[in-house]
Amino acid sequence: MGRLVVVSNRVPVPDKKGTAPAGGLAVALQSALEARGGLWLGWSGQSCGEDAIGPLKTLKDGNIDYALTDLTEKDVEEYYHGFANRVLWPICHYRLDLAEYGRREMAGYFRVNRFFASRLLPLIEEDDLIWIHDYHLIPLAAELRRQGVKNRIGFFLHIPWPAPDVFLTMPVHEELLTSLTAYDVIGFQTVHDRENFADCLARQGLSRRLGESRFSVGERTFTAKPYPIGIETEAFAALARRAGETTLHRRMLQSLDGKSLIIGVDRLDYSKGLTQRIDAFETFLTRHPDNQRQVTLLQITPKSRSEVPEYEAMQRAVAEQAGRVNGALGTVDWVPIRYVNRSLRRPALAGLYRMAKLALVTPLRDGMNLVAKEYIAAQNEEDPGVLLLSRFAGAAAELKEAVLVNPYDVEGTADAMARSLAMPVEERRERWKGLMATLRKNDVFVWCDGFLTDLAGATLPRIRAAS
Numbered sequence: 279m280g281r282l283v284v285v286s287n288r289v290p291v292p293d294k295k296g297t298a299p300a301g302g303l304a305v306a307l308q309s310a311l312e313a314r315g316g317l318w319l320g321w322s323g324q325s326c327g328e329d330a331i332g333p334l335k336t337l338k339d340g341n342i343d344y345a346l347t348d349l350t351e352k353d354v355e356e357y358y359h360g361f362a363n364r365v366l367w368p369i370c371h372y373r374l375d376l377a378e379y380g381r382r383e384m385a386g387y388f389r390v391n392r393f394f395a396s397r398l399l400p401l402i403e404e405d406d407l408i409w410i411h412d413y414h415l416i417p418l419a420a421e422l423r424r425q426g427v428k429n430r431i432g433f434f435l436h437i438p439w440p441a442p443d444v445f446l447t448m449p450v451h452e453e454l455l456t457s458l459t460a461y462d463v464i465g466f467q468t469v470h471d472r473e474n475f476a477d478c479l480a481r482q483g484l485s486r487r488l489g490e491s492r493f494s495v496g497e498r499t500f501t502a503k504p505y506p507i508g509i510e511t512e513a514f515a516a517l518a519r520r521a522g523e524t525t526l527h528r529r530m531l532q533s534l535d536g537k538s539l540i541i542g543v544d545r546l547d548y549s550k551g552l553t554q555r556i557d558a559f560e561t562f563l564t565r566h567p568d569n570q571r572q573v574t575l576l577q578i579t580p581k582s583r584s585e586v587p588e589y590e591a592m593q594r595a596v597a598e599q600a601g602r603v604n605g606a607l608g609t610v611d612w613v614p615i616r617y618v619n620r621s622l623r624r625p626a627l628a629g630l631y632r633m634a635k636l637a638l639v640t641p642l643r644d645g646m647n648l649v650a651k652e653y654i655a656a657q658n659e660e661d662p663g664v665l666l667l668s669r670f671a672g673a674a675a676e677l678k679e680a681v682l683v684n685p686y687d688v689e690g691t692a693d694a695m696a697r698s699l700a701m702p703v704e705e706r707r708e709r710w711k712g713l714m715a716t717l718r719k720n721d722v723f724v725w726c727d728g729f730l731t732d733l734a735g736a737t738l739p740r741i742r743a744a745s
């Protein structure tokens with residue numbers, strides 16, 4: 279196999295090590311790329327004036343060569359905050375009500391994709407396998423093809439692909455669908471996402487389906503297939519086992535003072551169902567009052583995309599809601615919800631997951647949700663906690679032994695919390711064993727190998743991180 283070239287908007291910039299990664303894409307890709315090695319091109323996270331874009335910043339960290347580009351303030355506004363996060367994100371998460379179409383933002387999105395192509399072009403070598411990630415960069419392969427690139431190019435969508443009636447509301451849907459057919463392999467998180475995509479192609483008469491995963495447009499054929507993303511299961515489990523020795527762990531245990539810990543970890547995003555979750559937690563405490571003063575919900579919620587108005591409004595709404603519940607139900611020596619807006623590093627998270635009797639992963643829609651997988655990997659097999667998981671997270675397609683809930687059903691979710699906390703240890707062990715077997719079978723390396731094998735059109739040597 280030739281060199282692997284990965285392109286994504288978000289890159290965990292190595293000279294900012296020590297800061298927690300900014301979401302699941304960065305976490306998963308870093309694990310996969312560290313093991314295999316390659317070049318990673320993406321946005322530096324910096325913006326500048328129109329004339330100030332300099333050359334790519336290149337740096338090497340372990341096995342990975344990074345090439346980072348700044349974007350102009352206008353680019354960030356139109357492409358990232360605008361079209362990617364105010365059109366594609368809400369549409370793909372079934373929030374038509376939040377989509378804000380604007381021609382300026384759409385033009386900015388296609389312009390920045392052309393710009394990414396121009397930055398990538400001089401770096402491409404003949405045998406490179408090019409792997410492009412996520413909704414920010416859908417038209418990138420079509421741009422590269424226009425400029426003569428013949429390499430194999432793959433695309434992985436980390437977020438859901440919605441049903442045709444939702445996707446086709448987007449003014450540029452035809453252009454986006456057509457540009458996807460320039461890829462050799464298109465990866466989705468679940469079968470459901472792939473089928474929604476296939477239904478969109480069929481509805482528009484854009485391609486012929488040749489088989490379960492094969493499609494053709496004119497002379498070209500491409501693969502569209504589910505590749506559910508995973509975590510570094512064994513490494514994360516080891517991280518959690520070691521966490522018991524840290525000061526944070528001791529301080530946390532002390533502050534719990536015998537109460538059971540319930541945990542939620544989510545970027546502050548409307549797709550994560552935070553307001554419904556807090557409602558459900560309040561309902562749980564009022565419908566099952568014997569749990570009052572016996573449990574504490576630790577909700578870790580780093581701020582995300584704060585420049586986008588819908589996210590800014592949410593920051594206030596969730597903080598007020600948590601404050602209201604604490605005011606209504608808290609006592610002088612018990613705070614029901616500890617609401618934290620800072621981002622924690624993964625060793626700290628691993629320890630908190632292991633301490634928690636229950637994890638609330640209740641998004642209204644989510645591509646996968648790696649937190650659900652990390653929580654399971656972090657458990658003590660003798661006394662594992664329970665994962666309460668939304669049926670609308672991609673992870674629910676794999677994690678069948680979780681307690682599955684409908685996050686829109688506040689009372690149902692509240693009752694599931696009570697059932698989960700009262701679950702006998704035998705049942706918890708049984709469920710955990712099944713979940714952990716899935717995570718071991720389908721870790722991040724299997725995800726990466728599976729996709730790249732299809733992209734290369736040949737079996738690749740299996741890659742594992744050194745343990």
Ligand SMILES: O=P(O)(O)OC[C@H]1O[C@H](O[C@H]2O[C@H](CO)[C@@H](O)[C@H](O)[C@H]2O)[C@H](O)[C@@H](O)[C@@H]1O
Pocket residue numbers: 288300301302303304306412413436437507582583644645646647648
């Ligand atoms: O880069 P940001 O705008 O700060 O957002 C963070 C990432 O959020 C999304 O993550 C998704 O990828 C995860 C891994 O596949 C998946 O588990 C999760 O369900 C998705 O929401 C987004 O797709 C990434 O591009 C962002 O970097």
Ligand SMILES: O=c1ccn([C@@H]2O[C@H](COP(=O)(O)OP(=O)(O)O)[C@@H](O)[C@H]2O)c(=O)[nH]1
Pocket residue numbers: 298299300301302303305543544545578580620621622623624627646647648649650652
């Ligand atoms: O304070 C935090 C919160 C989250 N994460 C990590 O961010 C990722 C979130 O990924 P997920 O797929 O759950 O959701 P996303 O944010 O990508 O939508 C997980 O690996 C978390 O461990 C982290 O490192 N620190």
